[in-house]
Amino acid sequence: MQIKNIVITFEPWISLNNSKTYSHPLTRFMDIWKEALKRGTQIDNNNVIYKGVKFVQTEFGVDVYTTETDFYKEMDLGYLRLFYEEGFDQAMSAYLHDKYCRQIEWYNQRIKHEVSGRKNNRRFEYLKKLRDETLTKLNYERNN
Numbered sequence: 089m090q091i092k093n094i095v096i097t098f099e100p101w102i103s104l105n106n107s108k109t110y111s112h113p114l115t116r117f118m119d120i121w122k123e124a125l126k127r128g129t130q131i132d133n134n135n136v137i138y139k140g141v142k143f144v145q146t147e148f149g150v151d152v153y154t155t156e157t158d159f160y161k162e163m164d165l166g167y168l169r170l171f172y173e174e175g176f177d178q179a180m181s182a183y184l185h186d187k188y189c190r191q192i193e194w195y196n197q198r199i200k201h202e203v204s205g206r207k208n209n210r211r212f213e214y215l216k217k218l219r220d221e222t223l224t225k226l227n228y229e230r231n232n
Contacts, residue, residue: 116172117149123176139184181229188226195219
């Protein structure tokens with residue numbers, strides 16, 4: 089009697105007790121890509137930008153980058169997990185909320201610096217205007 093080698097692979101999108109079946113990861117990323125295409129601005133065949141997030145379609149799925157700095161930086165794993173688990177809307181909402189809160193905090197620090205140190209009135213007014221615009225964006229994201 090000859091025994092054959094049996095290879096068992098675990099696919100994380102299928103539960104072992106069959107109580108819950110998840111979609112294949114590539115399918116979820118393609119859903120994210122389709123949603124980005126529908127809402128964002130397509131730069132070329134493989135790049136879409138939507139509200140400060142760049143989506144790049146690759147042969148392995150979709151790479152997601154933030155455009156907060158001068159260089160594209162890969163999005164944190166926590167937000168990527170939200171895209172995968174909660175969907176496009178929830179992940180974008182969480183990311184934008186955090187982004188706007190960081191910006192408001194930065195503006196508040198710069199305003200304090202202007203008031204206590206430099207006393208440049210034009211710069212002070214400009215920072216207040218930017219903070220107010222960011223607050224408007226934050227309130228819009230919270231309500232939609």
